[in-house]
Amino acid sequence: MAYPTLASLTTLRLGGPADHVLPISDPAAWPEAVRTVGLRGEAAPVVLGHGSNVIAADAGHPGTVVVMNTRGITTTRVDDSTVAATVQAGHPLADVVQWAAAEHLAGIECLAGIPGTTGAAPVQNAGAYGQQISDTLDRVTVWDWEMGRLRTLPTEACRLRYRDSRFKADPGRWTILTATFHLTRSQPAASIVYQPLADELGVSIGSRPPVPEVTAAVLANRQRRGLLLDRHGPDVRQVGSVFLNPPVTAAQAARWSAVGCPVHTDSDGQLRASAGWLLEHIGCRPGHDVADGVRCSDNRVLTLTAHGDATATGFSEALTQLGERVRSATSVVLRPEPVAIGTWSADQPRL
Ligand SMILES: Cc1cc2nc3c(=O)[nH]c(=O)nc-3n(C[C@H](O)[C@H](O)[C@H](O)COP(=O)(O)OP(=O)(O)OC[C@H]3O[C@@H](n4cnc5c(N)ncnc54)[C@H](O)[C@@H]3O)c2cc1C
Incomplete structure (x- = not known):
């Protein structure tokens, strides 16, 4: 069986052959994936979401590439105003933001339109328009390839910094399986802290327009500035x-x-x-x-x-x-x- 090239798994469409590609669509299939990697004699696979933040080598990868396609959001009540949303790693982050806007859950509205998966977002503490993953992330569940077991890491243990984390610093060690966010049940969004977004909305810094309005304004601003991944545009790669x-x-x-x-x-x-x-x-x-x-x-x-x-x-x-x-x-x-x-x-x- 011919496996896809890394080019077909990344938005730059660059990169040579992968020896073995393992798509994960069912969270229950994870133990089997771990077994497969182990049987192939590999310490850890390369993990990909949508490949929108990687440059894959022309020589490819002589081992397993796990592609996280798992989807799903489950919620639990934390208190009267806070909802914990646990998202499967392969769920597109942009879809989670849209879901939160429809539910009037505040805290991630400024992340609208960021391409890629929710599991990859903590890797570089993805952020935009004055908001970042670390503002609402409560914990992640990960497979720790070094220890060979499932772990839950609270946000403090993720060492999230400006576009950085312990996952980015030590890429072979971790696969993020789920991410849990604490979102605020609220009509207004979190305070606007980024001037171009305030200008887009026609409000002042510190204002709190409704969540769906902020999401729509972020998308409009990203569209104008070429910050959306237009799959049919000339800049798609x-x-x-x-x-x-x-x-x-x-x-x-x-x-x-x-x-x-x-x-x-x-x-x-x-x-x-x-x-x-x-x-x-x-x-x-x-x-x-x-x-x-x-x-x-x-x-x-x-x-x-x-x-x-x-x-x-x-x-x-x-x-x-x-x-x-x-x-x-x-x-x-x-x-x-x-x-x-x-x-x-x-x-x-x-x-
Ligand atoms: C048009 C465009 C706009 C963008 N705008 C922004 C922006 O505003 N802000 C921003 O922060 N980023 C932005 N990005 C970068 C990118 O979208 C984000 O970094 C996104 O989080 C990457 O998600 P992905 O699923 O494509 O990750 P991938 O590219 O597949 O992977 C990125 C890194 O994370 C690792 N990884 C992926 N999934 C997992 C997992 N489940 N567990 C452990 N490691 C994993 C990979 O090994 C790799 O090191 C933009 C990219 C594009 C193309």
Whole structure:
């Protein structure tokens, strides 16, 4: 039987063959999946959701790739105003946000339109418009491949930071099976903290419009800014932002904000400069070619898109080169946001 390539499992549509692909649609099938990986002599598989935040190697992966397709949301009452929603790892995060909006459950409305699965969202503490997974995540159930057992990790044990977590730091160890969020039964949404969203809604910072209005405004704003994954658009082969907003010192923040670079303080208190502005500073423009088969999206420079015969190696080289140009022009170090998976040789650019 021919297994799919990693390209067919990722939104960039890059990446070579996988030795063995194991889709998981039924949560009850998990013990069998663990047994299969063990029988193949592997310590752990590569885990994928929708592949919207990975760059898969051209050489592929010589082992098992588990694809989380499990779906389902169950709720329990915590108290009069709080509902615990436990979501299967393969359930699309965007669908969970829509479900919460329909139920008037507040806390994740600003995450509308983020592609990918709920199980992947804690991996980089996915966030947007001033909200992030860590705001509402209560716990995850995981398979710990090192200990060979099921565990429940409370949010504090997940070490969620700005686009970071212990899962991202130690990728081979964990498979997230479910994520439980504490959502607030509330007509109004959580307070609006992000100015572009306040502008979109025509309200001031701190306002609390109804949850469905916030969700709709986030989607409208993402649509306009090219932040939705349009499966039929020219920019479909992408992973969203390719660089994290980089941490900067107070001196760097003062220097670059004086010439127009947006700088913000993240939820960990770290000053961060706009990666998109820094790319524009070195001459990147929407729609520009960056390398063979790699170009800035038509909407924003921080999204690179793959075209034609692009390769994962070429895409990664493009990131390395852009990072190097920003570093030499500004002394600010960019770190890629997507995660490299599969086999990369020593002479290839490794993210
Ligand atoms: C158009 C576009 C817009 C985006 N906008 C945002 C945004 O606003 N904010 C944001 O934070 N991100 C954004 N992203 C990035 C991406 O959507 C998120 O990181 C998302 O959470 C990835 O989900 P996925 O299922 O595609 O993960 P994948 O790409 O399949 O995997 C990502 C990482 O998580 C690991 N992983 C996946 N599932 C599991 C699991 N069940 N257990 C353990 N590890 C797992 C993988 O091994 C990999 O390391 C955007 C991407 C695109 C293409």
